Amino acid sequence: MQRYFGVRKDDKYLYLEKSDYHHIKNVMRNNDGDLIEVVVDNKLYLGCIENVKSDVNVLIEKELEIEEDFIPKVNLIIPILKEQKMDLILQKACEMGVDKITIIPLKRCVVRVDDKKINSKLDRWTRILKEASEQSFRSNIPNIEFVDSINKLSNLDGLKITCSTKKNLENVKMVLKKNKKCDTINVVIGPEGGLDNSEEEILNELGFLSTTFGSRIMRVESVPLFIMSIINYEYMSVD
Amino acid sequence: MQRYFGVRKDDKYLYLEKSDYHHIKNVMRNNDGDLIEVVVDNKLYLGCIENVKSDVNVLIEKELEIEEDFIPKVNLIIPILKEQKMDLILQKACEMGVDKITIIPLKRCVVRVDDKKINSKLDRWTRILKEASEQSFRSNIPNIEFVDSINKLSNLDGLKITCSTKKNLENVKMVLKKNKKCDTINVVIGPEGGLDNSEEEILNELGFLSTTFGSRIMRVESVPLFIMSIINYEYMSVD
Numbered sequence: 001m002q003r004y005f006g007v008r009k010d011d012k013y014l015y016l017e018k019s020d021y022h023h024i025k026n027v028m029r030n031n032d033g034d035l036i037e038v039v040v041d042n043k044l045y046l047g048c049i050e051n052v053k054s055d056v057n058v059l060i061e062k063e064l065e066i067e068e069d070f071i072p073k074v075n076l077i078i079p080i081l082k083e084q085k086m087d088l089i090l091q092k093a094c095e096m097g098v099d100k101i102t103i104i105p106l107k108r109c110v111v112r113v114d115d116k117k118i119n120s121k122l123d124r125w126t127r128i129l130k131e132a133s134e135q136s137f138r139s140n141i142p143n144i145e146f147v148d149s150i151n152k153l154s155n156l157d158g159l160k161i162t163c164s165t166k167k168n169l170e171n172v173k174m175v176l177k178k179n180k181k182c183d184t185i186n187v188v189i190g191p192e193g194g195l196d197n198s199e200e201e202i203l204n205e206l207g208f209l210s211t212t213f214g215s216r217i218m219r220v221e222s223v224p225l226f227i228m229s230i231i232n233y234e235y236m237s238v239d
Numbered sequence: 240m241q242r243y244f245g246v247r248k249d250d251k252y253l254y255l256e257k258s259d260y261h262h263i264k265n266v267m268r269n270n271d272g273d274l275i276e277v278v279v280d281n282k283l284y285l286g287c288i289e290n291v292k293s294d295v296n297v298l299i300e301k302e303l304e305i306e307e308d309f310i311p312k313v314n315l316i317i318p319i320l321k322e323q324k325m326d327l328i329l330q331k332a333c334e335m336g337v338d339k340i341t342i343i344p345l346k347r348c349v350v351r352v353d354d355k356k357i358n359s360k361l362d363r364w365t366r367i368l369k370e371a372s373e374q375s376f377r378s379n380i381p382n383i384e385f386v387d388s389i390n391k392l393s394n395l396d397g398l399k400i401t402c403s404t405k406k407n408l409e410n411v412k413m414v415l416k417k418n419k420k421c422d423t424i425n426v427v428i429g430p431e432g433g434l435d436n437s438e439e440e441i442l443n444e445l446g447f448l449s450t451t452f453g454s455r456i457m458r459v460e461s462v463p464l465f466i467m468s469i470i471n472y473e474y475m476s477v478d
Contacts, residue, residue, distance in 0.1 A: 067454055068454060068455075069453045069454045069455060088327075091458075092461055092464070095455065095456070095457050095458060095461055096455060096457070096461070096465070097455060135456075135458070136455065136456045136457065136458075137456045171475055171476070171477075172472075172475075173472060173475040173476075173477050174477050177477060214308045214471060214475060215306055215307060215308045216307075216308060216334065216335060216336060216375065216471065217334070217374075217375045217376045218334050218335070218375065219330075219334060219374070219375075222331055222334055222335070222464070225331070225461070225464045225465075225468065226335070226464075226468045226471075229464065229465045229468035229469055229472075230468055230469060230471075230472040232453060232455065232465075232469075233411075233412060233468075233469040233472055233473075234472075236410055236411075236412040236453055237410070237412075238410075238412050238413050238416060
């Protein structure tokens with residue numbers, strides 16, 4: 001069943017976005033009486049489509065239970081990358097339950113975004129996150145934020161780690177196991193070529209622990225998928 | 240340093256493929272004296288480029304030590320998917336250390352490949368695996384094979400699991416932990432819409448254990464990345 005994010009209109013009806021009505025009419029080609037799922041403020045509703053030929057209405061049938069695996073909140077802190085890589089990361093991290101994406105400029109970034117253009121980029125990324133959330137049946141949409149300097153990554157709660165290429169560090173498994181009860185995991189992932197030494201020092205001063213993700217050479221866009229996968233795995237129950 | 244796969248010519252020199260010489264001359268724009276890494280029969284050599292202006296030679300400087308994390312051999316058994324998804328899976332699974340890819344036709348596959356065309360597809364996929372192996376500094380290239388029926392997936396050694404959507408199954412973490420000493424992990428991943436019931440029954444009869452990968456709804460191309468990530472994580476040392 002297709003899932004959308006909407007708002008409550010009144011006791012009986014839900015509102016969706018204009019683009020969702022278009023999707024219902026012209027992409028899904030739904031008929032009156034078809035059922036959809038709608039998430040409103042972290043609640044999940046079964047909705048019934050009415051009046052599809054003109055102004056679509058979505059009647060609340062009932063509230064549904066949300067079934068989702070528990071993982072801590074994950075804040076993925078990533079550099080600005082080329083569009084295709086960025087889209088892949090947003091889509092996959094969203095599927096795997098990311099809570100927040102923080103975009104930061106880093107020294108070795110190939111892509112520079114003009115301050116004036118960052119808002120239109122954020123709009124685009126937000127749209128991708130919304131669509132990916134619907135397709136992976138999430139009950140919320142991850143936040144996305146631009147922070148213009150790593151120095152501003154202070155005041156973050158929870159576990160703070162960086163994906164480092166340095167030798168003789170604790171690996172990510174040791175660190176996750178030691179911090180199993182944290183409620184947020186903040187992970188900084190560097191651009192191609194990794195974090196610059198001075199950046200890693202600043203992050204260490206801000207409380208980020210440099211950790212290794214193993215000896216495999218992964219492309220930068222694979223690292224977020226790796227970290228999201230292993231966090232899901234670490235919190236999978238074995239009882 | 241760029242890595243290539245080659246063959247031994249004699250005690251002093253290594254041969255590369257024609258396309259690699261092109262890459263050295265025209266993409267990397269190397270000069271005489273530049274160093275490259277060359278893998279030959281699971282051995283790693285430091286090679287020195289000579290004679291780049293005409294017929295490139297690669298002189299053996301010395302043998303290097305291979306540093307790679309240990310994981311069991313992973314045989315990813317996947318349906319035929321659309322080209323873009325297939326390319327992503329091959330590239331990422333390769334980065335994360337897959338040993339073998341087995342392609343099978345499954346009932347819910349959207350893409351059908353003519354028997355006559357399968358060889359040219361396999362050539363293309365082999366090329367992608369070779370390039371991904373070089374870029375991720377692997378010391379071998381994964382095998383790829385086409386098997387025309389799931390009934391032929393008998394006689395596989397090691398752990399055999401399917402990624403199932405059924406309820407009340409053991410999850411993949413329980414199964415990996417119980418079988419930590421296996422030397423091969425064979426994983427069947429279904430197409431969009433999952434494995435057909437009758438297919439899952441055949442696989443169960445062939446000794447494949449149906450397991451759940453958790454409650455997240457992942458796109459089909461994300462599942463191989465998830466499984467490769469968690470296998471790497473499971474075998475990461477915490478000593």
